[in-house]
Amino acid sequence: MVTVALDAMGGDYSPEEIIKGAFDALKKDKDINVILVGKKEVLEGKITEEYKDRCSAVYATEVITNEEAPVAAIRAKKDSSIVVGMNLVKEGKADGFVSAGSTGAVLVGGQLIVGRIKGILRPALAPLIPTEKGVSLLIDCGANVDARAEHLVQFARIGSLYMEKVIGIKNPRVGIVNIGAEEEKGNALVKETMPLLKECDDINFIGSVESREIPKGGADIIVCEAFVGNVILKLYEGLGSTLLGKIKDALMKNVFTKIGAMMIKSSLKETLKSFDASEYGGAPLLGLNGLVVKAHGNSKANEICNSILQCKSFKEEALSDIIREKMTKN
Amino acid sequence: MVTVALDAMGGDYSPEEIIKGAFDALKKDKDINVILVGKKEVLEGKITEEYKDRCSAVYATEVITNEEAPVAAIRAKKDSSIVVGMNLVKEGKADGFVSAGSTGAVLVGGQLIVGRIKGILRPALAPLIPTEKGVSLLIDCGANVDARAEHLVQFARIGSLYMEKVIGIKNPRVGIVNIGAEEEKGNALVKETMPLLKECDDINFIGSVESREIPKGGADIIVCEAFVGNVILKLYEGLGSTLLGKIKDALMKNVFTKIGAMMIKSSLKETLKSFDASEYGGAPLLGLNGLVVKAHGNSKANEICNSILQCKSFKEEALSDIIREKMTKN
Numbered sequence: 111m112v113t114v115a116l117d118a119m120g121g122d123y124s125p126e127e128i129i130k131g132a133f134d135a136l137k138k139d140k141d142i143n144v145i146l147v148g149k150k151e152v153l154e155g156k157i158t159e160e161y162k163d164r165c166s167a168v169y170a171t172e173v174i175t176n177e178e179a180p181v182a183a184i185r186a187k188k189d190s191s192i193v194v195g196m197n198l199v200k201e202g203k204a205d206g207f208v209s210a211g212s213t214g215a216v217l218v219g220g221q222l223i224v225g226r227i228k229g230i231l232r233p234a235l236a237p238l239i240p241t242e243k244g245v246s247l248l249i250d251c252g253a254n255v256d257a258r259a260e261h262l263v264q265f266a267r268i269g270s271l272y273m274e275k276v277i278g279i280k281n282p283r284v285g286i287v288n289i290g291a292e293e294e295k296g297n298a299l300v301k302e303t304m305p306l307l308k309e310c311d312d313i314n315f316i317g318s319v320e321s322r323e324i325p326k327g328g329a330d331i332i333v334c335e336a337f338v339g340n341v342i343l344k345l346y347e348g349l350g351s352t353l354l355g356k357i358k359d360a361l362m363k364n365v366f367t368k369i370g371a372m373m374i375k376s377s378l379k380e381t382l383k384s385f386d387a388s389e390y391g392g393a394p395l396l397g398l399n400g401l402v403v404k405a406h407g408n409s410k411a412n413e414i415c416n417s418i419l420q421c422k423s424f425k426e427e428a429l430s431d432i433i434r435e436k437m438t439k440n
Numbered sequence: 441m442v443t444v445a446l447d448a449m450g451g452d453y454s455p456e457e458i459i460k461g462a463f464d465a466l467k468k469d470k471d472i473n474v475i476l477v478g479k480k481e482v483l484e485g486k487i488t489e490e491y492k493d494r495c496s497a498v499y500a501t502e503v504i505t506n507e508e509a510p511v512a513a514i515r516a517k518k519d520s521s522i523v524v525g526m527n528l529v530k531e532g533k534a535d536g537f538v539s540a541g542s543t544g545a546v547l548v549g550g551q552l553i554v555g556r557i558k559g560i561l562r563p564a565l566a567p568l569i570p571t572e573k574g575v576s577l578l579i580d581c582g583a584n585v586d587a588r589a590e591h592l593v594q595f596a597r598i599g600s601l602y603m604e605k606v607i608g609i610k611n612p613r614v615g616i617v618n619i620g621a622e623e624e625k626g627n628a629l630v631k632e633t634m635p636l637l638k639e640c641d642d643i644n645f646i647g648s649v650e651s652r653e654i655p656k657g658g659a660d661i662i663v664c665e666a667f668v669g670n671v672i673l674k675l676y677e678g679l680g681s682t683l684l685g686k687i688k689d690a691l692m693k694n695v696f697t698k699i700g701a702m703m704i705k706s707s708l709k710e711t712l713k714s715f716d717a718s719e720y721g722g723a724p725l726l727g728l729n730g731l732v733v734k735a736h737g738n739s740k741a742n743e744i745c746n747s748i749l750q751c752k753s754f755k756e757e758a759l760s761d762i763i764r765e766k767m768t769k770n
Contacts, residue, residue: 289667289674298585325678337668342651353683353715356715357708361708370704377694380690381689
């Protein structure tokens with residue numbers, strides 16, 4: 111059994127969609143338990159008879175909002191859903207914690223409460239992004255910008271373990287985001303990191319990846335500093351939604367196009383589903399003594415459900431233990 | 441009259457599409473002259489009777505390839521199409537130079553041959569990118585990474601002049617690429633640049649722009665360091681092509697979707713045309729004593745034509761003079 115603590119208070123569609131996501135996960139997988147964390151008045155009476163055996167509630171009187179400064183909020187609001195949920199992981203009462211709440215608070219809480227694995231310099235926020243070939247791991251998209259070369263090397267290592275163990279890609283290809291394929295291209299950080307990655311015999315480093323190759327599936331693990339990762343992630347989302355909006359406009363132009371739209375609708379929907387980030391669950395915060403998953407702020411039940419299911423593979427593969435072991439060796 | 445020197449040897453589709461682009465521009469605008477620069481054996485006999493009065497050829501015996509190191513190539517190949525074309529600008533025989541050849545060579549040649557405007561610390565490669573609202577200027581996407589705050593401030597200034605004078609956007613909004621809208625977010629460079637941009641009373645600075653806002657038209661001038669700019673530009677192109685490929689697959693799935701596709705085809709094409717980067721011509725290299733435009737390596741006639749037309753607005757608005765004047769004042 112895997113037990114997942116779920117922040118019922120976080121995200122634009124909480125608590126309804128969050129709770130629905132929990133029930134969907136419980137329905138899909140009988141080996142999952144969920145602990146809903148949130149205000150008593152919000153959760154009381156919400157857990158249906160059907161899931162009563164595998165779903166419980168732990169109350170928290172406070173909520174951390176997106177507007178609050180993360181470090182101060184984590185320190186001050188000891189009874190917030192994020193702090194209470196993370197303490198459940200720390201105390202071993204839950205295997206993982208999922209939240210669609212404040213990214214900053216989740217990142218800070220992960221480090222301060224759940225704690226880094228010994229040897230890990232920085233935990234990394236590593237979302238899966240859809241590509242033509244399936245899915246790639248974008249590491250790091252976190253809040254700690256201006257990384258050093260040694261951080262990027264660790265990202266490459268723990269990202270490789272995640273893709274191999276949790277996602278099931280054998281010998282995953284590691285690329286570093288760069289502005290050209292040639293050896294001499296890059297900024298100071300990339301130039302410093304490149305030879306270090308080449309020396310790693312425990313990863314399958316394939317060199318530079320230009321950003322235009324990312325959607326084509328140019329590498330399985332896309333290593334970059336968090337500022338660049340954040341730019342890539344948000345542009346992926348923004349451009350995708352803009353292009354789909356344009357296509358919708360074109361389909362709704364006149365009666366003729368509307369009929370055409372009906373004829374292609376299901377095929378289009380199916381094709382684009384594979385490019386929907388919510389299908390892959392939230393972004394794990396890798397390198398902690400336990401699993402913390404950050405779901406999008408606008409997550410609906412589907413993403414929450416997938417984030418919970420993701421925790422199961424993580425636990426089954428004992429990824430934290432594997433990373434810990436690796437860090438002791440290197 | 442505006443005279444544009446055109447590198448007939450550069451780009452994947454040279455010389456045919458390049459020459460066709462020149463003729464298209466000459467046809468569209470009677471106030472344009474084009475000087476084709478390239479090998480004698482390639483150009484001889486190519487200029488048709490129709491355009492003979494406004495189109496001439498200047499021969500260059502060498503070509504700089506994408507594989508060559510830019511600085512060495514510009515220095516060694518004095519009779520290459522890029523060096524010869526840029527010398528035409530330097531000597532005042534042409535108002536602008538357009539090339540779809542090696543980006544590195546165009547950037548280096550621009551600085552070494554055409555030369556920076558006095559006071560300009562770094563010229564910037566600034567492509568126009570399509571957005572929901574029209575078009576934004578992404579500055580800088582050049583080869584000089586690891587910029588300093590004072591460079592970004594100049595980019596904001598010269599980008600504003602370009603958007604106002606050449607593209608015709610009144611009081612254009614300047615945003616700096618950042619990973620959050622909050623004041624405390626950003627890397628060291630952004631944090632250092634932010635207060636400097638706020639102090640500029642000659643630009644309309646609107647603060648941070650997250651990359652997801654770029655396709656929505658979140659700012660008219662998107663200021664960033666070249667590494668980040670390059671990542672944004674190439675992801676824009678890559679993701680666009682991947683999504684359109686997915687949509688094509690969906691439309692070709694079966695007989696039913698193929699009929700639907702026929703019904704929406706023209707509407708879709710029209711809508712997506714506004715999102716086609718080639719409609720906006722190439723990227724100007726701003727801050728030089730003359731106009732240099734870098735067109736995509738895969739440019740066809742349409743982009744070359746638009747790049748030539750772009751030179752006209754640049755000349756008419758005397759942008760180099762305006763930038764020069766501005767630099768003397770500040």
